[in-house]
Amino acid sequence: xxxxxxxxxxxxxxxxxxxxxxxxxxxxxxxxxxxxxxxxxxxxxxxxxxxxxxxxxxxxxxxxxxxxxxxxxxxxxxxxxxxxxxxxxxxxxxxxxxxxxxxxxxxxxxxxxxxxxxxxxxxxxxxxxxxxxxxxxxxxxxxxxxxxxxxxxxxxxxxxxxxxxxxxxxxxxxxxxxxxxxxxxxxxxxxxxxxxxxxxxxxxxxxxxxxxxxxxxxxxxxxxxxxxxxxxxxxxxxxxxxxxxxxxxxxxxxxxxxxxxxxxxxxxxxxxxxxxxxxxxxxxxxxxxxxxxxxxxxxxxxxxxxxxxxxxxxxxxxxxxxxxxxxxxxxxxxxxxxxxxxxxxxxxxxxxxxxxxxxxxxxxxxxxxxxxxxxxxxxxxxxxxxxxxxxxxxxxxxxxxxxxxxxxxxxxxxxxxxxxxxxxxxxxxxxxxxxxxxxxxxxxxxxxxxxxxxxxxxxxxxxxxxxxxxxxxxxxxxxxxxxxxxxxxxxxxxxxxxxxxxxxxxxxxxxxxxxxxxxxxxxxxxxxxxxxxxxxxxxxxxxxxxxxxxxxxxxxxxxxxxxxxxxxxxxxxxxxxxxxxxxxxxxxxxxxxxxxxxxxxxxxxxxxxxxxxxxxxxxxxxxxxxxxxxxxxxxxxxxxxxxxxxxxxxxxxxxxxxxxxxxxxxxxxxxxxxxxxxxxxxxxxxxxxxxxxxxxxxxxxxxxxxxxxxxxxxxxxxxxxxxxxxxxxxxxxxxxxxxxxxxxxxxxxxxxxxxxxxxxxxxxxxxxxxxxxxxxxxxxxxxxxxxxxxxxxxxxxxxxxxxxxxx
Amino acid sequence: xxxxxxxxxxxxxxxxxxxxxxxxxxxxxxxxxxxxxxxxxxxxxxxxxxxxxxxxxxxxxxxxxxxxxxxxxxxxxxxxxxxxxxxxxxxxxxxxxxxxxxxxxxxxxxxxxxxxxxx
Numbered sequence: 001x002x003x004x005x006x007x008x009x010x011x012x013x014x015x016x017x018x019x020x021x022x023x024x025x026x027x028x029x030x031x032x033x034x035x036x037x038x039x040x041x042x043x044x045x046x047x048x049x050x051x052x053x054x055x056x057x058x059x060x061x062x063x064x065x066x067x068x069x070x071x072x073x074x075x076x077x078x079x080x081x082x083x084x085x086x087x088x089x090x091x092x093x094x095x096x097x098x099x100x101x102x103x104x105x106x107x108x109x110x111x112x113x114x115x116x117x118x119x120x121x122x123x124x125x126x127x128x129x130x131x132x133x134x135x136x137x138x139x140x141x142x143x144x145x146x147x148x149x150x151x152x153x154x155x156x157x158x159x160x161x162x163x164x165x166x167x168x169x170x171x172x173x174x175x176x177x178x179x180x181x182x183x184x185x186x187x188x189x190x191x192x193x194x195x196x197x198x199x200x201x202x203x204x205x206x207x208x209x210x211x212x213x214x215x216x217x218x219x220x221x222x223x224x225x226x227x228x229x230x231x232x233x234x235x236x237x238x239x240x241x242x243x244x245x246x247x248x249x250x251x252x253x254x255x256x257x258x259x260x261x262x263x264x265x266x267x268x269x270x271x272x273x274x275x276x277x278x279x280x281x282x283x284x285x286x287x288x289x290x291x292x293x294x295x296x297x298x299x300x301x302x303x304x305x306x307x308x309x310x311x312x313x314x315x316x317x318x319x320x321x322x323x324x325x326x327x328x329x330x331x332x333x334x335x336x337x338x339x340x341x342x343x344x345x346x347x348x349x350x351x352x353x354x355x356x357x358x359x360x361x362x363x364x365x366x367x368x369x370x371x372x373x374x375x376x377x378x379x380x381x382x383x384x385x386x387x388x389x390x391x392x393x394x395x396x397x398x399x400x401x402x403x404x405x406x407x408x409x410x411x412x413x414x415x416x417x418x419x420x421x422x423x424x425x426x427x428x429x430x431x432x433x434x435x436x437x438x439x440x441x442x443x444x445x446x447x448x449x450x451x452x453x454x455x456x457x458x459x460x461x462x463x464x465x466x467x468x469x470x471x472x473x474x475x476x477x478x479x480x481x482x483x484x485x486x487x488x489x490x491x492x493x494x495x496x497x498x499x500x501x502x503x504x505x506x507x508x509x510x511x512x513x514x515x516x517x518x519x520x521x522x523x524x525x526x527x528x529x530x531x532x533x534x535x536x537x538x539x540x541x542x543x544x545x546x547x548x549x550x551x552x553x554x555x556x557x558x559x560x561x562x563x564x565x566x567x568x569x570x571x572x573x574x575x576x577x578x579x580x581x582x583x584x585x586x587x588x589x590x591x592x593x594x595x596x597x598x599x600x601x602x603x604x605x606x607x608x609x610x611x612x613x614x615x616x617x618x619x620x621x622x623x624x625x626x627x628x629x630x631x632x633x634x635x636x637x638x639x640x641x642x643x644x645x646x647x648x649x650x651x652x653x654x655x656x657x658x659x660x661x662x663x664x665x666x667x668x669x670x671x672x673x674x675x676x677x678x679x680x681x682x683x684x685x686x687x688x689x690x691x692x693x694x695x696x697x698x699x700x701x702x703x704x705x706x707x708x709x710x711x712x713x714x715x716x717x718x719x720x721x722x723x724x725x726x727x728x729x730x731x732x733x734x735x736x737x738x739x740x741x742x743x744x745x746x747x748x749x750x751x752x753x754x755x756x757x758x759x760x761x762x763x764x765x766x767x768x769x770x771x772x773x774x775x776x777x778x779x780x781x782x783x784x785x786x787x788x789x790x791x792x793x794x795x796x797x798x799x800x801x802x803x804x805x806x807x
Numbered sequence: 808x809x810x811x812x813x814x815x816x817x818x819x820x821x822x823x824x825x826x827x828x829x830x831x832x833x834x835x836x837x838x839x840x841x842x843x844x845x846x847x848x849x850x851x852x853x854x855x856x857x858x859x860x861x862x863x864x865x866x867x868x869x870x871x872x873x874x875x876x877x878x879x880x881x882x883x884x885x886x887x888x889x890x891x892x893x894x895x896x897x898x899x900x901x902x903x904x905x906x907x908x909x910x911x912x913x914x915x916x917x918x919x920x921x922x923x924x925x926x
Contacts, residue, residue, distance in 0.1 A: 002920075005845070005914035013835070020899065031903075034896045035827035036863035040879050040894075044871035110845045173875075178883065365866035719881030770875035 016426060023179045026115075033176050039171040040176060044771040050802040057806055059157045060086055065511055065795035068803040070774040071787065072765040075312040075321075076797040081155045084315045085329045087806055089158025089185070092309055095769040096326035097162070097303040098172040101182055102714055103259045104189040104327055107131050107196035110380060114178055116385040127380040130393050130401045131195050134426045139191040141428035148432045152187045153328035159185040174715055177723045180385075189434070198425035201345045201457035202302065206538070207353050209644035211488040213635060221709055228484065228537040229529050230649040234546045236474055236521040238415055239528045245507045247532035248480070276540045277743075278567065278734060279474070280520035280548060282474045283513065287746070288557035291465035291752040295331055295563040296342025297743035299736045302711040304721060304774070305767030307744045308332075310759060312565055313439070314790060320439040321757060321791050323745050326767075330435040333747060335757055335791075338442045338466050340749035343459035344521045346474045349481070349536040350424035350456060352499070353401045354492030363405065366397055368546050369495045369667040373398065399492055400426050420492055429455020444469045444512060450477045461523035466727075466751050472519035473510035474526035474535075477532045478503045480533045503533050518552045520545065522734075541648060543732040544572040560786070569734040570609040570786030573740030574648060575619050579607070582626065585679035597697055609703055609730045616703035620730060621690055627684040628650065629687035633667045648732075658732050704728060709764055710776075713769075720764075720769045727782045735784070748786055759788035809911045810841065814855025820902070822859075830856045830900055830909035838911030844911050852908025857901030864896045 012089070020031035033039045050068055064087045065077040074091045078084035098479035105111055111119035111125035120590040143149045163182050168286045175181060214222045279296040285380065287293050300307055308323035312454070313331065322334010333342040359365040360376075365372040375395050382390040395402040430453045437450035448461045451473055458476025479486075479499040490497045511519060523540035552558075553565050588599060598618050605615020627645055632747075635643040646654075654661050659675045666673045673681075687697075704726045713720035729737030736742060746760040758782040766773035780787055795803070821829040834852035842848070868876050870888060876889035883912050885891045916922065 001918045002913060006910065006917045009906055009910035009913050013903065013910045016903050016906060017831055020903065021826075021828060030899065032829050034899055036860055036894070036896065037822040038827055040875060041864050041867040044867050044873075046873040047872060048869050250824060278888070666898055717882055719878050720889075769878055770871065772872075772874060 011561065019136060019761050020536060023226065034170075038176075040173055040770070042169045042177075043173045043222060043768055045766075045768065045771045047113060047772045048329055049381050050798055052803045053404075054805045054807060057090070057161045059161050059407050062805050064806040065146040065797050066091065067390070067792065068802040068804070069790050070801070071777065072313070073310045073789070075314065075315045075792045075795070077792070078317070081315050081317055082150055083806075084313045085151050085154035085320075086158035086161070087325065088311060088313060088329055089160075090162045090806065091153035091158075091160040091311070092164035092324065092326050093185075094195070095765060096305055097159075097182055098174040099714060100159075100189075100193070100326040100768050101185075102803070103196050104192040106591070107110055107192040107199065108135070108189075110299070111380050112390075113386040114180055114385065117387050120382060120384060120390055122383045124380070124390070124392055125301045125403075126199075127382070127392060128401055129199070129395075129396075129421065129451075130423070130426055131192065131199070131382070133396070134195050134318065134423075135188055137190040137426070137428040137451075138194065139188040142191065142430055142432055143187060143478075145430055145433055147634070148430055151329045151436060152470060153433060155190065156185050156187055165780045170317065172767065173178075178715070181566065184678070185804070186532075190328055193325065194431055195425055197308055197325070198423075202350050202425065203345075203423075205349075205351050205353070207486065209642050214488055214641050216641075222543055225646040225650060226487075226537065227419075227650065228487075228534075228646075229525065230542055230647065231653040232255045233528075233542045234549050235528050236472060236519075236528045236545070236570060236655075237425045237511045237531070238414055238514045240792050241511050241514065241527075243507075243530070243532065247507065250502075263313040266614065270313075276347075276523035276544070277461065278522045278544060278548060279342045279344050279462040279472075280518060280552060280556045280734070281340075281470040282460050282518045282552060282555065282563075283470050284468040286517040286552075286555060286558050287750075288559045289750055291466065291747065291750065292340075292342040292468060292470050292560055293560065293750050294335075294342060294461065294462060294464040294470075295567060295746075296344070297746040298333070298343060298345075299568050299741055300744040301740055302709070302712055302742050304713045304763050304769075306761055306763030306765070306777075308761060309763065310765060310789070311747075312790075314792070318440045319791075319793070321383050322324050322433075322747065323759075328432065328435075329431065329439055329441050332435055333745075335749040335751075335755050336439065336441070337755065339463060340465075340755065340757075341438055341441075341447065341461055341749055342747055344507055345460055346458035346460055346476060346526060347523055347536055347539040348458050348476070348478050348526070349486045350458065350477070350479065352422045352479075352486040353419040353489045354397070354422060355400055356397055356418055356420050356490060356492045357400075358405075363395055367493045368398070370642075375402075397492065402626050419489065424456045424458075424479065427455065429453070429477060429479065443467055444471055447471065448473075451508070451510075460526075461522075462519060464749070464751055466753070466755070467530070469513060470562040471510065471512040471756070472521060473508055474521070475505075475508050475510070477505075478508065478533065478535055483534045485534065487537050494526050505532070509545070516553065520548050520552060522548055539646070541574070543734050544575075544734055544736065547571060547734055551690060558751050558754070560748050562785045564732060564746075564784065567746050567748070569745070570728040570730075572607045572609050572616065572730065572733050574623070575605075575609075576607045578623065578648065578652055579605075579619055581652065582622070582679050582683075586683055587676055587677045587680045590680060591684065592687075593696060594691060595684055595687045598690070599683070601697070608728075609733050609735075610725055610728045611702065611704040613703045613728075614701045616728075616730065617690065617701050617706045618686060622683055622686040623648075625686045626679060629632060629678045629685075630663065634663055648751070699806050703730075707737075709739055709742065722775060722778060725762075725778070725782055743781075746781070746786060757791055759789055759790035760784075760786050808841070810847075810851045811844070811855045813837065814851055814904070814908075815859050816855045819863075827900070828903065830859075832903045833906040834908035835911035835914075838908040839876050839915045842912050842915045845909055850903040850910040853901040853905035857897040858898040861893070861897035864893060868893065876882070878896035909910035 063081040067075040076087045109123035275618040277298040279292040310322035320332040320336040357367040380392040398421045399422045434454035463471040480501045522544035524545040525539045602618045607614040631645040711722040729735035748758045750756045761777040762781045764773040818830045818833040838848040877887040
């Protein structure tokens with residue numbers, strides 16, 4: 001009896017401990033997670049968690065002073081550059097360790113190690129895309145330059161100094177939830193991070209859809225509906241700018257391969273018009289301060305922990321402040337005593353697909369330049385949590401990796417099968433050197449020099465300095481292409497179709513001090529068609545850029561406030577152009593009472609995508625339904641044969657010039673529809689859809705409510721995300737806040753003898769959901785308010801601040 | 808009362824250096840060394856360890872202004888209020904310790920009996 005009781009109670013105790021000490025699928029080990037000694041309770045921070053202290057570290061060369069201001073922004077004062085980057089690594093790890101490791105794991109195709117077999121296909125995808133291949137080449141290149149080598153080494157040492165002193169109880173919350181531990185940082189992770197950003201910004205491609213359209217409708221229709229330059233555009237480099245170089249040309253157009261059946265290609269990420277950014281600089285004569293003012297707000301998929309980490313780095317060679325990205329040393333956008341700079345994405349075509357002709361099914365050789373060329377193989381080993389490793393062999397041609405070959409199961413549904421990927425990020429470049437030089441730049445010449453070393457993702461670098469120069473340059477590596485090369489899928493057997501060179505970096509578009517008194521970019525066409533090189537046939541829709549340029553043209557005495565107001569501008573220029581064209585077509589007699597009410601609302605709407613506007617909700621849905629009704633019958637984005645719709649710009653031109661075009665008729669119905677039919681029907685569907693989704697027209701139809709902007713935690717945990725953020729904006733609006741994307745930070749810098757910086761961040765400095773600095777900056781961001789940045793000249797700070805010394 | 812406080816103190820010290828399940832070792836050892844009865848072994852262990860977890864959790868909850876407790880409650884699909892985790896946390900540790908204490912008592916009675924065998 002006693003033995004039985006002893007055995008039973010022991011069994012229960014041991015079984016309980018066993019069950020609570022291990023994870024069950026996605027459920028973490030509950031025991032250690034709930035323990036107040038090691039678990040999540042330890043991650044809950046006091047509001048005044050930061051205390052002044054001295055930290056003894058192995059690795060700094062001389063003592064480093066760090067001052068945290070009231071926003072928890074660190075100001076690093078180091079006596080040499082190595083120590084500054086060491087401190088940046090240490091501090092970034094302290095606030096963002098999980099984020100920086102998770103993102104680089106994702107880029108490296110290592111998520112399966114953390115979350116198990118549900119990430120295998122994603123990991124295989126990233127590896128097949130050649131992320132490892134690219135990062136290895138890049139890190140070797142970076143470590144070859146003594147300046148960036150010291151930077152990366154110091155940053156790495158700083159991160160590792162932080163990791164080394166962590167006990168499991170100190171691990172960031174996400175490690176506890178997912179049940180793993182941080183590993184040491186390595187220089188290649190900095191390269192992985194940059195490739196990750198290239199993946200975010202320079203991977204969109206419509207080559208497959210365009211090839212299908214070309215095959216179905218022929219070259220004339222394709223050229224007509226998908227022109228290489230918009231009907232209405234206001235390019236980044238002002239029209240009429242003279243090119244100060246003698247170009248080199250290609251003359252012949254490439255022949256495009258005919259796609260075979262079942263050969264592609266549905267889920268390749270398309271160009272996302274919502275991911276883009278704004279930046280501009282107004283010259284001294286347009287500014288109330290007598291010095292240039294610069295503004296920048298990069299739009300990305302909004303996520304938590306915040307994408308950017310604000311920091312100031314002060315050493316004998318630099319004093320720079322701005323936003324860094326966890327995983328990359330230095331400051332990516334910001335200002336120093338002399339200059340300010342910022343970036344927006346360039347939508348150049350830097351990714352092409354080459355059809356590979358293999359000799360036989362062994363795939364040892366492929367046909368190129370009239371001979372057989374050997375295929376090389378790269379073995380990728382995906383470690384999977386709780387499962388055996390997955391070994392994957394990737395075929396490499398001189399173009400790049402063949403992502404999927406016939407019969408292979410691909411990520412999501414089908415990717416271009418049997419095509420090699422040629423991607424700019426596969427080529428080594430030293431992006432870090434560009435930022436290293438910008439952080440120390442004193443004038444326009446220094447800025448131009450910094451531009452030369454930048455590769456990918458290509459950015460529109462806006463510039464302003466204390467000498468009253470302003471400039472902008474769509475900059476990065478652009479393949480030297482024939483016209484329309486890569487608009488469609490390419491033939492991998494013909495050397496004439498290869499990327500043979502890059503456009504010389506000094507020939508990249510640029511303009512300094514244009515007569516209009518300002519420079520700006522919003523991802524639209526880099527130049528007008530007089531630029532002698534081909535960058536891409538399509539860029540982001542022109543409305544954001546046009547609106548910014550209209551406002552800046554009208555501005556006389558620009559101030560920081562007027563810049564902030566423009567960043568938060570919710571005027572929907574697309575609606576102002578398109579809506580009147582639609583409204584005149586509506587047959588109001590055929591509408592039901594709720595449809596009449598919605599029509600009245602949208603007629604009275606003044607084109608502002610503000611928080612409480614119902615008109616914005618109706619228009620945005622209507623535009624989508626109208627485009628669908630107009631084009632989806634002819635060019636459906638179907639699974640078996642994906643295509644793409646013409647742009648809004650081309651559509652509006654058709655409404656104006658050829659409203660009876662053959663495309664207007666819905667080819668799926670026997671009747672012959674007119675534009676009025678299509679417009680009216682799509683409006684009816686819009687109202688019915690909104691009613692079904694949100695109930696009868698009322699407060700539930702307000703724009704911010706239906707848009708429901710969400711800033712999602714990287715691990716997709718709603719509880720750690722900011723849900724239903726009440727904010728206006730939208731696609732093609734300067735305040736480009738959509739459901740999932742938006743300004744990932746905002747910067748305004750008033751240059752002058754003492755530069756003044758202002759910023760907003762949709763989140764906070766800390767990556768810890770248990771910190772009071774996790775979301776503390778969200779509310780001012782939501783309201784469009786900027787917070788002054790303290791640009792310090794010495795570590796003796798006034799006001800609320802916490803002082804650290806790293807020794 | 809004294810045994811509860813002793814278990815609390817010993818388990819607290821153990822957890823400063825050992826993993827969370829060291830509470831079971833403490834409860835087992837204590838009830839093995841100072842056997843009273845099965846029921847009391849369970850109760851003392853449950854309360855001693857549960858109080859430590861409740862007290863420490865409450866302390867961290869209140870010092871942080873409860874910033875993480877509701878969020879974590881949502882993460883594990885409970886309603887977003889702190890009360891659930893403040894109850895579940897000590898309950899869990901208490902149960903583990905309780906059964907370990909019970910086990911300590913009965914193992915003692917098996918190998919080194921302290922009460923007469925009624926049979």
